[in-house]
Amino acid sequence: MEHEVRTSAAGLTPEKLRAVYHNAVKTALDRYLTQQASSPWLAEDHLLSNIDHARYFTMIASSESAPRPGYAFYRDLKDAGLSSEEINRMQTVASYYDGGSAINPAYAAAYLREAGCSPTHANIERVRRIVAAGYRAACIEASAALGAPDSANQLPPLPKALEAVVGTPALASCANPAQPPTIAPPPNAGTLPTPPTAPELEGIDCPISELAQIAFETCFANKKWSDTCRGDVRGVLKLFIAANGDLMLSQIRQSHVALMSRLFPQMPATWGKMQKGSTKAKPLFETVEQALERGKTMKKEWDADPIAAEIEEKPRPGLSVATGNKHLQWITNIFEFGSAHGYVPVRVDVKPLKLKDKEFRHEKRRAWEPEELATLISGPVWAGCADIDHRLAPGDAIIHDAMYFAPLLLISHAARSEEVNGLMLSDVIDDHGTPFIRYRDNAYRNLKTKHSRRSLPIPPQLIELGFLDYVRALRSAGKDLVFPEMWNPNAGFEKTFRDKVFYPLRDHHFPDGTSRKKDGKDVDVHSIRKTGLSRLYRSGFDTNDRNRFGGHAVVGETDSTYTEEAEATHFVSMVDELWKLVPAIDPAPLNLRPTERLQFGSPRGRPTTL
Structure with a gap:
C-alpha cells in the first residue's frame, strides 16, 4: 500500500523537502566515498x-516504521526472492x-536547518522517510563510483x-571514488544549501588509531590488559583500518565491524605472528594486504587439490573461530575504553558477527604424548651443553x-607460561615447612583471573636439582625475578619463553613435528598445561x-563461598603425580648465568639465544 508523504504548515514545502533530500544524499555519499577510497582492495x-x-x-x-530483525523480517525477505546469504546480511x-x-535525529535536524526549516521533533519525524530515500540514493551512487552497473534495478522502487x-536523483555517476560527484540543485529550489554542520557530538572525536593507542598505553600500563594480549590489540586495529580506513569514532557503524569480520576467512591463521629465528622479530606479513594475498594463494592450493593439501598438511586459509571472535571482542574493548574515558561512544554489537565453534572445547588443543614430552625435557640442557650460547x-x-x-x-604445576616465567623471588616461600610457590599478581605481570591465585608445593625432585639454591643465589645477587632473562617489556614473559x-627445544627434538600435529599446527606450550590437567583427571582427583590446582573457578556455592583457599x-x-611426566635428571653443581647475562638479551655479536 502506498503511503502519502505528509507535510504541514511548519515550512516543509516540496522545495524544502527536496533540499533536505539532497543534503542527506551529499552528506552520506561523501562518507561512503571516503570509506571506499581508503580501502579499495575491499x-x-x-x-x-x-x-x-x-x-x-x-x-x-516505504514504511511508517523501520524493519526489525526476526522471523517476520525473514519471511518478508524470503518472499521478496532474496537468497539465504542476502537474508543473513540484511538480518x-x-x-x-x-x-x-x-536515521540519526541530529543529522535530520541539521538537514532541516540547512533547508531553512525548524528542526522540531515533529519535523524530524516528518522528514525521516525523505532522509532514508537520500541515504538510499547515496548507496546506489557509491556503488556506481566503484564501477558497478546501476544497482537500483536490484531494489524495490x-x-x-x-x-x-x-x-x-540528479547525481552524476562517478567511476573515480576520489572525485565525489556533483549534486544538481532540486528543481525550483534556488541555490543548493551548504552542507549541514555536524551535529554536536557526545564526547571527544578522533581517529580510531588514536583512541587505540591511548587505550593501548593506558590499559597495559595499569595491567588492566595482560601483556600477552599486545599482539591481539595491534592485530585487530590493523584489520579494522584495512577494512574501513582510519575512521573517526563518530563515523563508525555496525557495518564497519562487519566488513572487518569478512576478512577473517581470507587471512592466514598465523598472519600476525613473528617470524621464528628473526633477529629483529619481524611479523610474518608487514601489511594486511600481504596477508590477504597469501590467504588467496592458500585457498587456491586447497581448491585445486584438497586431498593432496590434506595429505601434505598444508595450512588452511582463515582465522580460527576463537581468533576471529577474540578480534571482535578486542575491537569492542577499545570502543568501551573510549566511552568510559569521554570519547564519542561507538555503539556496535558484535554478537551477531561471532561464530560458533563446531569442535568440542577439549578438541581444540591437543595434549602431548607423555613419551614425547619426556623427550622435550632431555638432551644437552639437562645432560650437558657446549656453553651459554649453544x-x-x-x-x-x-x-x-x-x-x-x-x-x-610448567609440567609439575600444569601452570600457564607467564605464571611461571613471571615469578618474583618473593613468590618462592622456603623459610618454613613445605617450600611452595605463591602464584599472585606482582610488579611484572598480572595473573589471568582472580582464580589464578594459588599456592603449590615445590616438587622435592626439583629441590634436589638445586632450585632453592638457585633462588637463594639470585637473592644474594640482588635480583627480583626468578628468571630475570625472561623479562622483556616489549614482548612479555609468554612470548619470550616461547x-x-x-x-x-621443540625444533631440536622434533624437526619434523610431533605426532600430535593437527591441521598443520603442532602441540605448543599451553599443551603442556592440558597434558598435566588431563593426567590429574584420569588419575581420579x-x-x-x-x-x-589449575587456577580455575571452583564449582558450587559451598566451595566457592564457604571454603577457604587451600594450603600448598x-x-x-597432585604434584607428585605430575612429576612422573619428567624423565630422570641427574643433579649438577649450581651454575648461574654470567652476571651480565642475568637479563634479557645477549651481547652484541652473540647468537640470539638466552
Whole structure:
C-alpha cells in the first residue's frame, strides 16, 4: 500500500523537502566515498554493504516504521526472492539498528536547518522517510563510483508519492571514488544549501588509531590488559583500518565491524605472528594486504587439490573461530575504553558477527604424548651443553636458569607460561615447612583471573636439582625475578619463553613435528598445561581440587563461598603425580648465568639465544 508523504504548515514545502533530500544524499555519499577510497582492495565488500543498506533504507522510506530483525523480517525477505546469504546480511544490518534508528535525529535536524526549516521533533519525524530515500540514493551512487552497473534495478522502487517529492536523483555517476560527484540543485529550489554542520557530538572525536593507542598505553600500563594480549590489540586495529580506513569514532557503524569480520576467512591463521629465528622479530606479513594475498594463494592450493593439501598438511586459509571472535571482542574493548574515558561512544554489537565453534572445547588443543614430552625435557640442557650460547649442542656445561628450571615447573604445576616465567623471588616461600610457590599478581605481570591465585608445593625432585639454591643465589645477587632473562617489556614473559626456550627445544627434538600435529599446527606450550590437567583427571582427583590446582573457578556455592583457599600441602600428591611426566635428571653443581647475562638479551655479536 502506498503511503502519502505528509507535510504541514511548519515550512516543509516540496522545495524544502527536496533540499533536505539532497543534503542527506551529499552528506552520506561523501562518507561512503571516503570509506571506499581508503580501502579499495575491499571493493566487493563495499558493494555488498552498499546494496544491503540501500535495501534497508528503501524499507524505511516505504514504511511508517523501520524493519526489525526476526522471523517476520525473514519471511518478508524470503518472499521478496532474496537468497539465504542476502537474508543473513540484511538480518545483520537490521540487528544493528534495532532499538535505535538508522536515521540519526541530529543529522535530520541539521538537514532541516540547512533547508531553512525548524528542526522540531515533529519535523524530524516528518522528514525521516525523505532522509532514508537520500541515504538510499547515496548507496546506489557509491556503488556506481566503484564501477558497478546501476544497482537500483536490484531494489524495490520508492513509493510514487515519495518519488514525486524528491524527484529523479540528479547525481552524476562517478567511476573515480576520489572525485565525489556533483549534486544538481532540486528543481525550483534556488541555490543548493551548504552542507549541514555536524551535529554536536557526545564526547571527544578522533581517529580510531588514536583512541587505540591511548587505550593501548593506558590499559597495559595499569595491567588492566595482560601483556600477552599486545599482539591481539595491534592485530585487530590493523584489520579494522584495512577494512574501513582510519575512521573517526563518530563515523563508525555496525557495518564497519562487519566488513572487518569478512576478512577473517581470507587471512592466514598465523598472519600476525613473528617470524621464528628473526633477529629483529619481524611479523610474518608487514601489511594486511600481504596477508590477504597469501590467504588467496592458500585457498587456491586447497581448491585445486584438497586431498593432496590434506595429505601434505598444508595450512588452511582463515582465522580460527576463537581468533576471529577474540578480534571482535578486542575491537569492542577499545570502543568501551573510549566511552568510559569521554570519547564519542561507538555503539556496535558484535554478537551477531561471532561464530560458533563446531569442535568440542577439549578438541581444540591437543595434549602431548607423555613419551614425547619426556623427550622435550632431555638432551644437552639437562645432560650437558657446549656453553651459554649453544645450549642444544652437547658438552660439559649445565647452566641453571629459565631454560633448565621453567619447563620442569610448567609440567609439575600444569601452570600457564607467564605464571611461571613471571615469578618474583618473593613468590618462592622456603623459610618454613613445605617450600611452595605463591602464584599472585606482582610488579611484572598480572595473573589471568582472580582464580589464578594459588599456592603449590615445590616438587622435592626439583629441590634436589638445586632450585632453592638457585633462588637463594639470585637473592644474594640482588635480583627480583626468578628468571630475570625472561623479562622483556616489549614482548612479555609468554612470548619470550616461547621464542627463547620452547621453540628451540621443540625444533631440536622434533624437526619434523610431533605426532600430535593437527591441521598443520603442532602441540605448543599451553599443551603442556592440558597434558598435566588431563593426567590429574584420569588419575581420579577431585574436580574442585583440580580447578584450584589449575587456577580455575571452583564449582558450587559451598566451595566457592564457604571454603577457604587451600594450603600448598593440600596439593602434594597432585604434584607428585605430575612429576612422573619428567624423565630422570641427574643433579649438577649450581651454575648461574654470567652476571651480565642475568637479563634479557645477549651481547652484541652473540647468537640470539638466552
